[in-house]
Every structure is written in C-alpha cells, then in structure tokens.
Amino acid sequence: MGEIPESRRLARELVRRAEAGEQVEVCAGSSVRTEIRVYDGDVESLTVAESRGVGVRVIRDGREGLAHAGSWDSDVIDTLLAEARDNMSFAEPDDRVGLAEPDGVGAADIDPWDDRIEATSVDDKVAIAVALEAATRGADPRVRGVRTSMYADSRGESAIVSSAGIDGWDRGASASIGTQPLIDDPDGSTRTGYAGDAAAAPQLLDIEEVARLAVERGVRLLGAGPPTTGRPLVVLEPRFTATILGIVAGMLSGELVVKGRTPFGDRVGEAIATEALTMFDDPTDPDSLSASAFDGEGLACRRVPLISEGVLQGFLHDARSARGLGVSSTGSALRSVRGTPSPGHRSLSVAPGEGDLDAFIASIDDGLLIASLQGLHSGVNAVSGDFSVGVEGVVIRNGELAEPIREGTLAGAIPRMLHDVARVGADLERQPGGTLVPSLVLDGLTLGGGSGA
Amino acid sequence: MLDHELINRTLSTAMRTGGEFAEVFVEDKRSSSAVLDDGRVEELTSGRDRGAGIRVVVGDTTGFAHTADLSEAGLSAAAEAAAAAARGGGGGAKVVAVSPIDVERSAPVRIPPEDVAKATKVGLLTLANEAARAQGSAISQVSARYGDSRRRILVANSDGVLAEDDQVRTLFSVSCVASGDTGLQTGRESTGRTVGFELFDEADVEEMGRRAAERAITKLSARPAPSGAVPVVVGPGGGGVLFHEACGHGLEADLVGKGASVFANRVGEQVASPLVTLIDDGTMAGEWGHFAIDDEGRPAGHNVLIQDGVLTDYMWDQLRARKEGRLSSGNGRRQSYQHLPMVRMTNTYITAGHDDPEAIIADTDSGVYVAQLGGGQVNTATGDFVFGMTEAYLIENGEITDPIREGNLIGNGPEVLTRIDRLGHDFAMGSPGTCGKDGQGVPVGDGTPTLRVTSLTVGGTAA
Numbered sequence A: 001m002g003e004i005p006e007s008r009r010l011a012r013e014l015v016r017r018a019e020a021g022e023q024v025e026v027c028a029g030s031s032v033r034t035e036i037r038v039y040d041g042d043v044e045s046l047t048v049a050e051s052r053g054v055g056v057r058v059i060r061d062g063r064e065g066l067a068h069a070g071s072w073d074s075d076v077i078d079t080l081l082a083e084a085r086d087n088m089s090f091a092e093p094d095d096r097v098g099l100a101e102p103d104g105v106g107a108a109d110i111d112p113w114d115d116r117i118e119a120t121s122v123d124d125k126v127a128i129a130v131a132l133e134a135a136t137r138g139a140d141p142r143v144r145g146v147r148t149s150m151y152a153d154s155r156g157e158s159a160i161v162s163s164a165g166i167d168g169w170d171r172g173a174s175a176s177i178g179t180q181p182l183i184d185d186p187d188g189s190t191r192t193g194y195a196g197d198a199a200a201a202p203q204l205l206d207i208e209e210v211a212r213l214a215v216e217r218g219v220r221l222l223g224a225g226p227p228t229t230g231r232p233l234v235v236l237e238p239r240f241t242a243t244i245l246g247i248v249a250g251m252l253s254g255e256l257v258v259k260g261r262t263p264f265g266d267r268v269g270e271a272i273a274t275e276a277l278t279m280f281d282d283p284t285d286p287d288s289l290s291a292s293a294f295d296g297e298g299l300a301c302r303r304v305p306l307i308s309e310g311v312l313q314g315f316l317h318d319a320r321s322a323r324g325l326g327v328s329s330t331g332s333a334l335r336s337v338r339g340t341p342s343p344g345h346r347s348l349s350v351a352p353g354e355g356d357l358d359a360f361i362a363s364i365d366d367g368l369l370i371a372s373l374q375g376l377h378s379g380v381n382a383v384s385g386d387f388s389v390g391v392e393g394v395v396i397r398n399g400e401l402a403e404p405i406r407e408g409t410l411a412g413a414i415p416r417m418l419h420d421v422a423r424v425g426a427d428l429e430r431q432p433g434g435t436l437v438p439s440l441v442l443d444g445l446t447l448g449g450g451s452g453a
Numbered sequence B: 001m002l003d004h005e006l007i008n009r010t011l012s013t014a015m016r017t018g019g020e021f022a023e024v025f026v027e028d029k030r031s032s033s034a035v036l037d038d039g040r041v042e043e044l045t046s047g048r049d050r051g052a053g054i055r056v057v058v059g060d061t062t063g064f065a066h067t068a069d070l071s072e073a074g075l076s077a078a079a080e081a082a083a084a085a086a087r088g089g090g091g092g093a094k095v096v097a098v099s100p101i102d103v104e105r106s107a108p109v110r111i112p113p114e115d116v117a118k119a120t121k122v123g124l125l126t127l128a129n130e131a132a133r134a135q136g137s138a139i140s141q142v143s144a145r146y147g148d149s150r151r152r153i154l155v156a157n158s159d160g161v162l163a164e165d166d167q168v169r170t171l172f173s174v175s176c177v178a179s180g181d182t183g184l185q186t187g188r189e190s191t192g193r194t195v196g197f198e199l200f201d202e203a204d205v206e207e208m209g210r211r212a213a214e215r216a217i218t219k220l221s222a223r224p225a226p227s228g229a230v231p232v233v234v235g236p237g238g239g240g241v242l243f244h245e246a247c248g249h250g251l252e253a254d255l256v257g258k259g260a261s262v263f264a265n266r267v268g269e270q271v272a273s274p275l276v277t278l279i280d281d282g283t284m285a286g287e288w289g290h291f292a293i294d295d296e297g298r299p300a301g302h303n304v305l306i307q308d309g310v311l312t313d314y315m316w317d318q319l320r321a322r323k324e325g326r327l328s329s330g331n332g333r334r335q336s337y338q339h340l341p342m343v344r345m346t347n348t349y350i351t352a353g354h355d356d357p358e359a360i361i362a363d364t365d366s367g368v369y370v371a372q373l374g375g376g377q378v379n380t381a382t383g384d385f386v387f388g389m390t391e392a393y394l395i396e397n398g399e400i401t402d403p404i405r406e407g408n409l410i411g412n413g414p415e416v417l418t419r420i421d422r423l424g425h426d427f428a429m430g431s432p433g434t435c436g437k438d439g440q441g442v443p444v445g446d447g448t449p450t451l452r453v454t455s456l457t458v459g460g461t462a463a
Helices: A006-015 A074-088 A122-138 A207-219 A238-250 A254-258 A319-325 A357-362 A414-419 B004-015 B072-086 B118-133 B205-220 B240-251 B253-257 B318-324 B357-362 B413-418
Strands: A023-039 A042-060 A063-069 A143-162 A167-184 A190-192 A195-199 A233-236 A279-281 A304-308 A348-350 A366-374 A386-397 A400-413 A421-424 A440-442 A446-448 B021-037 B040-058 B061-067 B139-157 B161-180 B183-193 B228-234 B278-281 B302-307 B347-350 B366-378 B384-396 B399-405 B407-412 B420-423 B433-437 B440-448 B451-459
Touching: A006 A023, A006 A042, A006 A074, A006 A143, A006 A167, A023 A122, A042 A074, A042 A122, A042 B072, A063 A074, A074 B040, A122 A143, A122 A167, A122 A207, A167 A207, A190 A207, A195 A207, A233 A238, A233 A357, A238 A279, A238 A348, A238 A366, A238 A414, A254 A319, A357 A400, A366 A400, A386 B384, A386 B407, A386 B451, A400 A414, A400 B384, A400 B407, A400 B451, A414 A421, B004 B021, B004 B040, B004 B072, B004 B139, B021 B072, B021 B118, B021 B318, B040 B072, B040 B118, B061 B072, B118 B139, B118 B161, B118 B205, B139 B205, B161 B205, B183 B205, B183 B384, B205 B384, B205 B399, B240 B253, B240 B278, B240 B302, B240 B347, B240 B366, B240 B384, B240 B407, B240 B413, B240 B433, B240 B440, B253 B318, B357 B399, B366 B407, B407 B413, B413 B420
Parallel strands: A042 B061, A063 B040, A233 A366, B228 B366, B347 B440
Antiparallel strands: A023 A042, A023 A143, A042 A063, A143 A167, A167 A190, A167 A195, A233 A440, A279 A304, A279 A348, A366 A386, A386 A400, A400 A446, A421 A440, B021 B040, B021 B139, B040 B061, B139 B161, B161 B183, B228 B451, B278 B302, B278 B347, B366 B384, B384 B399, B384 B407, B407 B451, B420 B451, B433 B440
16 A cells, blocks of 8 residues: 555545635545346346545534535536535534544554455356355245345445544445345245345355345245234344344434434433343454444544443444534544534444343243344334334244244334343354344334234 | 537447447436534535446346546446446447437426525525424424435437436425423424425425424324224325335336236236226426436336226336337436436326215224325335334224324235225325335335225334
8 A cells, every 4th residue: 555545645635725714524435346136047237337426524613514526527626625615604603513633542453355356257256146046046946036136346445534634544345145035925925035145255255055044034934924912022133133233323323312312312321221231333343344444534443332231331423423412532423425424333242141042932932033124214213212113023932933924013112122131142143234243032022913804 | 418429439339249239328416405403504515426327238138337437538438348247249340329319308497406595595494493493392303404406317329319308306304303291203394396496486394394393293192003903094195105115116117027026917907996096107297206208218108007906017117128029118217327227116196086085084983094104115026015104193983083103004015905995086296205226216206195995004002
C-alpha cells in the first residue's frame, strides 16, 4: 500500500478546500462487484461492475449540509462543496452537530482483505453457482426447482477525511452464496427453503452445507398446518437469535435515547434482561466479516459492552448522539456516502451460556422450534418494543420435534422478553454477516393463528 | 443525453461477439431531500447519480456491466465487459442503428422542484411540524421529510429502439410519536406523486401533520389487537399493498417462468372471487408508479391481470416476452443504471365494485376494519404473507368501535382473492410505496375500494 488510493487523495483534496470557520468531512469509496445468478444449469445473468461514490458534509455554526454523487468526475466533484454549503444555509442550528474529533484510540490491526476474490476467475465463480444449484437439486427428490442460485462478491475501499484531523482508509472484501429451493408439498402447494453463506474468499464457502440446509429448511415444513394458540417455549437457532438480538441492539442506539424513542433510555445500570445474557458489539473481532478498523466518522471501531449479566451497560454512539448525552462516541457510526452517520451495531456477540439446540429441544415438553420469522420490519414497534410477527416452525412435544406449522403469529414485548430468556446456549455460531450468537429459549410469548374457513 | 452515433457504436461493440440482443441504459438522476426532526430542520441533502448500464443477451444468459464514465472510452469498456460476460460465440459484426420511438409523453411537470427555493421546501416541514404538535401535548416527537427527484433516462437497443423519459417525483411524509399511559405510539401520513412541486396544490401538509398526530394519539387508547380468524374490512386505499405483495408478485412473468409462483399455468382459470378485477397500470398520470417508458424503452401499459376473477395475463419484461414471442407489457424496471431490469409492478389496483361502503361495515357483525396497512412480506412461491396494520379498529355489531394496535394480518394471497365477498363503489389510491425485489427498490402505487375478506387471520398481542 505504498501509493495513496484515489479515494483518499480525492477526499483530502476536497477537505483542503474548507473555508475558515467551516468543518468539512468527505467520505469517498469505490467497489467492484461480481454477481452470478444461475438457473437450470446455465448462467442467467452475470454482472461485473465498478462503482464509485463520494459524500460531503459541511458544518458551520451548528448547521449541517450534505451532498453526494455516484461519480468522481471533476465536473461533478467541483459542484459538491457548493451544493452542501447551499443546503447548510437552510438547516437550523443544532448544538449536537459537529464532526468526530480524533480521540486517541488506536485502530485495531484489521485488514479484512483476501486476494483470492480478485484472483479467482469468473469461470470458477460461475462454477460455484452452478455447483450450488446442482447440490440443491440433488439434496432431496422432492426438490422440483431452484428459484435462484447465486454467487456474489465485492471488494471495496473507502476513505474518510475531515478538517477535524480525521484521515482514515479501510478496505474489505467478501464473497457470498445463496440458494432457494422450491419443494413440492404433498398437499399440492409449494414450500421454499433458503440458506446462504458468506466468507472472505470464494474457496471458503461451504456449497454442500448451504444446499443441504436450504433443502432441510423447506422439507421440514412439508404438510405444515395452522398452529394451536398457546404459550409454548420458543426455541431459536442462532440465526434467529441474531435477528432478534439485532432488533434489541437497534433499540440501544444512542440517537434513539437522545430523542426519547427507546424504552431503555433511562435504564443504564439496571437489569433489563436475564442474568444469563451478556451481549456486546465487537467490530474488532478479526474473525467477523463485519470487522472494521474505522467507523463511519473515522474513529477507531472498538468493543462496546451493551448488556452484562443482564445489566444495561450503555448505548451505541456516534459523535452526534454522544454529544447529546455528554459522553464519548463509541466509534459506532454507520454511514454510506449518501447520508449522515447514525449509530448502530456492526458485529454483535453474545457470551456463551450452557447447553445447545438439541439439548434444549430434548428438555422441552411444549415448545416451538422457529423455522422462519416474517414481517419483522413491519411488526415491531421499535419505540415501545411491542411486536407481532409471522412464524413458521416445528412443534416440540415431550422433548421431540413433532408436526410443522405455518401462518402462525408470535407476539410479545421486547423489554419483557429479555427478562423471559429461559436459556442461553453455549453453541455460538458465526452468522454470515459476522454476528456470533448461540441458540436461545424464550418464554412468555404468545403463539396465535388458526386460519379460518 | 447521448449522441446517437455514440449509442450506435456502443451497441455495435456490445454485439461484436455474437450477442443476440444488446441494450444501453443511460441515467442521470438528481435528488434533494430535507428532514425535520425534534423541531429542527436538518439533513439537507443533494445527490447526483449518472451512468450507463449495458447488457448483452446470448441464449439464456445475460451479461451486464455498468459505468459512471459516459465518455466513448467508458461506454466501450462497459460494452466489451458485458459482451464478455455473456460469452458470445464470436458471430460476425453487426451494425446497429437506432431511431427514436414515438411515446405519448405524460403531462409536463408544471413546477420543476429545482426551480423552487429551498426555503419554500423547508417551510413545508415547519408547517407540518407545528400542525402536528398543535394536536396536543401527547405528541412527543414529530419528524417530517421532503424529497424530490428528477430522473432522466435513455434506452437504446439492438432492435433499433431509442426512447427517452424525464421522470420527476415529489414526496412528503410526517411521522409522530404520542406518549401516554400505554407507552409510546406512532402515526404516519405520506403522499408522493410523479409530479413536480404542484404536489402541494393538492396535498395540505398541515392536514397531513394533524392526521399523523391523530393516528398516534388514537393508538394511545387502542386495545391490543385480538388473535384469530375474523372477517376483515379494508378501507379505500388502505390495503392495496396486500394485493401488490400477495397477488401482484405472483403475476410477474419471471417468477411464473421459474415455477416460483402459485399462479403459474393458471391463465384462463378462476383464481379470485368474480367480483375481483386486478389491474397494473403504469399510464396513470401523476401516480407514484407512473412513467412514460419503462426502463427497457417500452411505453407504460394498462394491463388487466385478473378480470372478473379470471386470470387473464401476467406482467412481462423484454427478456421473458422475447422468449414467448410476444411484446413486453411495459413492466421492465430497474432501481438504477447499476441494476439489471426485471419484471416489476407499477400502479396495481383492484377496481371499484357496487356496494355502499357503509353497508359493508353495517353487514359485518364482528371483525376488524383496517384503515391502513403497513409494510409486509410475502413468499411468492407459496403466496403466504404477513402485513402490519398501522391503523385498525374493531367492528362490533356492524359498527366501527375501538382502535386496536400491534396487529398483523397473516394469510395466503390466492386464498384471500377467493374470499372477497363485498366490494365498495368507492376507490382510492394508497400511500406511495417502494417495492423491493431481489435487492432492488422501485416506486410503486396501489389502490383498492372498500372491500371485505370473509376470513383472515389477525395476529395480535391481546392475551
């Protein structure tokens, strides 16, 4: 990395144009993406493309203006600062607005980069998607087709430079696959399954396992009917733990605290969850695909404790939310070149508990193993934490998996649910996005359903 | 947007290795937006995206490349990359010559948003905020958002098509949080049309602020939604998203072609109650999903999908239509030049019936009235869906009574279509939406009259 990347040079150049009394921050990045979709043994589409973007933020007297462009052409770049300044003049001042100041925290030595993504030929990448489709078809005779079998990868780099003294550059690369089999149900309808994987290089993707899982997830729902209303113990595989705890972490955003939009705003130091739950965000974990040296404002990413043995430790902050609460940024700014930063989690982790998925199922008399969660983005009131989501699953009866159900609903409230976590597993599993979580058992949720007619 | 000769040369390059079809899609999009949150106007943003996407089709394979570099060198490199991706068999040179097609352009934008002072746009946010807060001290948070975009596109392909469009859209929304004994409740109101700033000749932002605040306040006294299968009456414009998600997607020819739709091989069959006529119509001037040409250069169409309960046709893009030897129905759309087009809806709606909306409610002993559905999710292969209800009430003894909150509607699209037993003579388009499919979002509209579904599962939190 002897020479300065174009993105960093461009960002530095724009920041140098800052006028007296003005703060300027520039985020510039580029990426190269390959996406291959296979259908019926043939390539359906093959996309190879490079994109670039740049976002400018200008601040003066607490007013902020932004402009972004999907091009590094000089005629476009030259207008960005002027547009951001013009936008700024119409914004109202806010004491919280300001750039992140360097805080002396050193960035972890993370370089999530693997040359194999670039070195692998397009033909070999096509072969992965073709093999995935074939493996999906071959996994079970009831598979009658595969809606999409996909391979994708992307390599990106981005610079963040500001007049406050921030000057960071970062890069990342990852490859992923996904498959969605269509499976004939004896009742004449169709069930689907889905599974995917992501890794730092194409060679690390587990094609056979993804195909097997996708088909298993569809097959185990064959013959599913409506559920019986009740309050079963709900068992979550790690992938659903990741989904649910992702929603919880979303409610621990410092920005929501400042604006009074989370039920946890005034609960630091209090027990908000069962003692068995310890959760933190750790973007410095080199094994996570979401690991990153810098956050969206150029501060070093760091491990942020959120819940320790049930007690709320604090919130995820960017510079602005931290200012609102009179604390320091936790280096948790997320952002794209298109908008303002906002605080959020990158790589959630849960401390291991005891037991695993199989042990949980064996110990439950009346339960439900979740097979899908639907409508999460519409069914969760992030402000109150009340939720109602659609579920598919397999009934657990006397320690064994029994019949599958679909068109069920699962309802509860996040604050109550955190206290009602009955078991936290030791079976930590890395999710494709980087999250590292175990199986969970939840008590106190209401399962509804029972289609009429 | 681009010189015709340059387009011809680019297409010829794309076809040089034996492509059967090549296309250049050029886009230049400018957008601006502003947000008012917590009493302050902030996040004023301008954006500019321009570039070209080039695709080459050989057999069943599509090669695609895009570039932000619109110079001859940039376009030529993208054309070669797309051709290589499609792996043509090395056919002879093909000369491509494009000529403009005649498209009926929609009414011109009366007030281009770029001509409106930013202070005026920002002023709308303040008006909405003040109107919402004036609804009472229970309103603890108000956020409002203004956005406009101008998207100029040019599509040229090796069939000789050359078409251009200039799409202007304007959007405004208000969200409120009310606090009370039952915690925090939210209310939202939004409007968006494929028009310029004249949107605000009709849309009264103060009224929108009041309505969003009322929704939030109403929910403070709402009961948790019940659970179980009940008759559901959907208000005018409130439930179009359900038919978009749970039925519309299953009528997209790409999903049908893969057997990933419950409606595959069912043209000519009775798939819905005889009351139901379902239409997708990109020609509806001003509506959020409107355009003059789609992103493959085809004029927008008025496409009847279900007529009196009988499945009449699917929606088509260029790729699927070519295979079937027919014309695209004008449903080929893409999020941007960086994306491949695919079959997408435009404005999807159920046509009005003959019943008095009041009578539909009066004839329902007990059930749920849904004034506004929220976001949802559907499995197109099975038709199973889940939708949040953002504004809903109980129906008791033929009357709308208490508001209910935190409920989902769970069901199966094809089943719902057969269970519609009443259709009102009223009709309204719903809120502007962004439809997501395979990672791409495009603006869509939807609409319904008042209608009743004889039985639908409500998933609520009531014990």
